[in-house]
Amino acid sequence: MHDIKHIVAIDIGSTNIQMAIAKEHAGRLIIVERQTQRINLALGLDDEKKLSSTSIESAITCLREFSCAFSRLPQTDVRIVATHSLRQARNKSQFIGAAAKVMPYPIDIIDGKAAAHLIFNGVAHTHQLDSRALIIDIGGGSTELIIGKQFSPSLTSSLPIGSLDIQKRFFNTGQVNHNNYQQASQFINEQLAHITARFEHFGWQQVLGTSDTIHLVCRALEQLFASPLITLNSLVKLRKKLLFWHAVDSITLHGFTSDEKWQLSSAVCILESIVKQLNITQLTYCNAALKDGVLYELATSLQKSDVRTKTVKSLTNLYHIDTQYSERIIKQLNKFIIQLTTPVTDLEWQSLCAAAKLHEVGLTINSTNSHLHSAYIIEHSDLLGFSAEEHQLITLLIRHQHQHIQQLPSILPIKHERFITLLSLFRLAIICTVGRLNAPPIPLNIHINAHIIEGELSPSLSGFHGLLAKLNEERKQIEETGIELKFRCQTVA
Structure with missing residues (x-):
């Protein structure tokens, strides 16, 4: 009997640190374990772009716990990537040094373009992209947009409009009103203006949304309006509901944590701006993510197959x-x-x-x-x-x-x-x-x-x-x- 090969992907994101362990079996990648811990690294960045010691300690504790599940695997079968928040951190070397003490694997701090390619890779290997697709991934610190078909991305962009960053900048008091929502929308639209023409020129036949941020909005839509489908009309209804609640403490959504309620206003604001600016008819959530793209890069035998x-x-x-x-x-x-x-x-x-x-x-x-x-x-x-x-x-x-x-x-x-x-x-x-x-x-x-x-x-x-x-x-x-x-x-x- 052949030994079963396991591979591990860890995504140190601005909101969560996520781990997936998979094995290759019968020409298929099977996830055997998933773990996620919400760390909120983006909220740990101060005005000088330094991560707080508390944020670093929380993240390192998480990595130490995760590493217990795979610490004996060779480095070739493990890849750890970090995205926007660690990329922005001026004291990233302090973080990497602390991580090296709890696990023997390097951390690859990737840029926005590399993150976009990994996101697309994850979607392409788990969804049939026979027609040109627009993929949107809203993280805590940045938003990646990709247009591609089958296994080939044609256009990528990474914008500094993450849900936690927008939350900290415009909704940090816990209040949601016309004034701060409008200010947030204006800032987001200014960022989108740099890429709108290029993306509309390429065009697309379907729109898929990844990330926990988009899933958060879908959960709210389904609970309030009985459908998770994201359209401009559904987002406007959700925005009006948030303005009616006015404050985070007044949000009455079953099963939502305090962190998720705080994040919801910025998530809706980003999505509404994207849908408006790119004239998106509807957006469907898919559960692929950056870490899935990492896994399929590690599982080279499964790449680019139907x-x-x-x-x-x-x-x-x-x-x-x-x-x-x-x-x-x-x-x-x-x-x-x-x-x-x-x-x-x-x-x-x-x-x-x-x-x-x-x-x-x-x-x-x-x-x-x-x-x-x-x-x-x-x-x-x-x-x-x-x-x-x-x-x-x-x-x-x-x-x-x-x-x-x-x-x-x-x-x-x-x-x-x-x-x-x-x-x-x-x-x-x-x-x-x-x-x-x-x-x-x-x-x-x-x-x-x-x-x-x-x-x-x-x-x-x-x-x-x-x-x-x-x-x-x-x-x-x-x-x-x-x-x-x-x-x-x-x-x-």
């Missing part, structure tokens, strides 16, 4: 899936799909293919109700590269791959009628892919017309009573969903 393919391959290896069988299902499914009057979208096709490849993972638990076991496993797996909508669609296709179609969620990633049609074709493709050997698929030609799916069977199948019984049972199941399924035998010329 994220979705890598995820599916890892799961098929882990659960010993019969890949030849699933590929035959996909071929059969493709023959059905081309009959649709409305072509499948990339989201639909990627989800159908993934569902076909992963629909039998539950067999490792029990063959009885294996579709439910499979759906449970997939629902609770980290499907890197797949969007939340694709993840939900894959899970639903697998859960309802055969037997009775249970009640569906009220909100689906695609229209209800469209889902039922795709599910029907998915189920038929499984039925028609008989046998575990390389047997030819059942010769079933289908025609799709609105709510009717007509299947035309070869005369040679007239004696296959078991198959005909399955198709007849399938007809009953599908008709309960509003789709009419008809079968008839071809006439012999």
Whole structure:
């Protein structure tokens, strides 16, 4: 048995110090431990840009605790990076000297451009960036913006507008009013003015937000307005709520720490300015971070591979899936799909293919109700590269791959009628892919017309009573969903 290689990434940020320990397994990076401690280094910088002894002591204590988990690993498998606050600190040598006494690993103080590249690297390896994306990461001391596609960043920028820095400069009394909010917005807009034209010239098709700061805003939006999606309208509503509360002590958000309540006003102010200045329609949070980019740099064997393919391959290896069988299902499914009057979208096709490849993972638990076991496993797996909508669609296709179609969620990633049609074709493709050997698929030609799916069977199948019984049972199941399924035998010329 080969020794399992572990790698470690630590990000000494302006707000938190974060650690991630991962291992490479079956072509996939698996996080085995995450730890985060809020240190607020940005608040420890005085007017002369010197870190207070209290801030240094808190950070070193954190690093000492973290290092207990990996102190015997070689330096080649550990990377510790520090960003804006330590970069700004005039007494950074004091910090580095103290850190060297508690762990035998160097600290790499990186500039804003390097931080932006690592952030993009983390997102690119955990999300499928097939179209050009704008990535926004708001830290405690700076904000990084990156435009890129797949694994190639095209434009990067690092601006001195961090949430803790803005908090200390404009909201340090704990009061939120029109005056200090406007002053903060003006300062942020002045910084954004340097990069707005260049970024708008490049353009983008999707916007993703990383970092705990953006997650903080999403949590507030979801709690107050039932949706974590960031838009200009949602940010304006949240800003009005903050002005209504007027003071940090009056904020009534369940589960928010005192530090998070203090940080919220500056976070909203930065995001609102960015969304306005760059004319962003909507921004979606993603949980990738700078430390993930560091991990994927260390795991050189996993760099620049298709994220979705890598995820599916890892799961098929882990659960010993019969890949030849699933590929035959996909071929059969493709023959059905081309009959649709409305072509499948990339989201639909990627989800159908993934569902076909992963629909039998539950067999490792029990063959009885294996579709439910499979759906449970997939629902609770980290499907890197797949969007939340694709993840939900894959899970639903697998859960309802055969037997009775249970009640569906009220909100689906695609229209209800469209889902039922795709599910029907998915189920038929499984039925028609008989046998575990390389047997030819059942010769079933289908025609799709609105709510009717007509299947035309070869005369040679007239004696296959078991198959005909399955198709007849399938007809009953599908008709309960509003789709009419008809079968008839071809006439012999």
